[in-house]
Amino acid sequence: MRSGDVSGQTTPVAVVTGGSRGIGRAVCLMLADRGYAVCLSYVSDAGAAQAVVEAITAKGGQAVAVRSDVGVEADVLALFEAADRLGTLKALVNNAGVVDVAGRVDEMSAARLQRMMTTNIVGSFLCAREAVRRMSTRHGGHGGGIVNLSSVAARLGGPGQYVDYAASKGAIDTFTTGLAREVAAEGIRVNAVSPGIIDTEIHASGGQPDRVARLGPDQPMGRAGTAEEVAAPIVWLLSEDAAYTTGANILVSGGR
Numbered sequence: 007m008r009s010g011d012v013s014g015q016t017t018p019v020a021v022v023t024g025g026s027r028g029i030g031r032a033v034c035l036m037l038a039d040r041g042y043a044v045c046l047s048y049v050s051d052a053g054a055a056q057a058v059v060e061a062i063t064a065k066g067g068q069a070v071a072v073r074s075d076v077g078v079e080a081d082v083l084a085l086f087e088a089a090d091r092l093g094t095l096k097a098l099v100n101n102a103g104v105v106d107v108a109g110r111v112d113e114m115s116a117a118r119l120q121r122m123m124t125t126n127i128v129g130s131f132l133c134a135r136e137a138v139r140r141m142s143t144r145h146g147g148h149g150g151g152i153v154n155l156s157s158v159a160a161r162l163g164g165p166g167q168y169v170d171y172a173a174s175k176g177a178i179d180t181f182t183t184g185l186a187r188e189v190a191a192e193g194i195r196v197n198a199v200s201p202g203i204i205d206t207e208i209h210a211s212g213g214q215p216d217r218v219a220r221l222g223p224d225q226p227m228g229r230a231g232t233a234e235e236v237a238a239p240i241v242w243l244l245s246e247d248a249a250y251t252t253g254a255n256i257l258v259s260g261g262r
């Protein structure tokens with residue numbers, strides 16, 4: 007096992023929302039390498055989710071994929087019930103998140119805003135609620151870690167493109183600070199990572215498939231980041247190496 011690996015008699019379980027592609031997929035694979043049984047969620051791409059499960063089980067790990075929309079409470083409950091069947095929950099990565107096509111605030115529909123806030127904010131709250139109910143010593147649990155995916159957009163604001171997305175990530179920053187303090191004495195550490203431009207399919211889903219190629223060279227490091235480069239600090243934050251780190255928000259942005 008490597009430094010930061012988990013050990014113990016029971017298999018520790020990690021829930022990773024949106025674990026079928028991009029950053030979530032990289033997190034699932036890294037956590038499985040460190041001895042976690044992984045319960046990952048997806049919404050539309052069952053094949054991609056199953057491929058992550060197979061990649062983990064092929065190496066002797068344990069994983070299950072659950073179709074679960076983070077914005078739907080019943081789906082979230084089912085996701086955590088599936089995690090319970092794997093073992094003891096020790097980690098949650100609130101990774102699932104959506105963007106939308108570029109637009110100004112004065113063009114945004116109520117439906118767009120509701121989808122954005124429901125997925126990016128309410129979904130993270132619901133999953134954290136279920137994780138705290140299982141991991142908090144206040145509820146008889148044995149502690150654990152939560153990592154929330156924020157974004158540099160929370161600081162930049164996304165003017166003319168996606169102020170709604172940026173604001174949803176600003177809420178995640180405040181959520182991280184508040185929840186970290188709320189459960190700090192209950193064995194749970196809560197942290198965030200704020201990626202910059204990362205090479206995943208999220209940009210295409212926002213109607214900008216060329217975004218990484220276009221903006222990557224303008225980043226201070228001269229390139230976009232990879233999903234693995236975001237997954238590594240997430241896995242570190244969940245490890246015992248980060249035992250005194252809570253309420254932190256790590257920029258993973260190549261200097262942006």
Ligand code: NAP
Nearest residue numbers: 024026027028029048049050051075076102103204206208
């Ligand atoms: P991605 O490649 O678009 O993957 C999104 C993942 O989330 C997929 O597994 C998708 O499932 C799942 N998902 C989408 N809506 C969901 C929902 N309602 N419930 C459950 N799962 C859902 O995204 P990514 O780039 O890896 O981004 C991951 C996180 O990092 C997001 O929170 C994003 O805001 C944040 N982030 C990304 C960047 C970047 O440049 N990539 C920068 C800053 C922050 P399906 O496969 O079934 O669609």
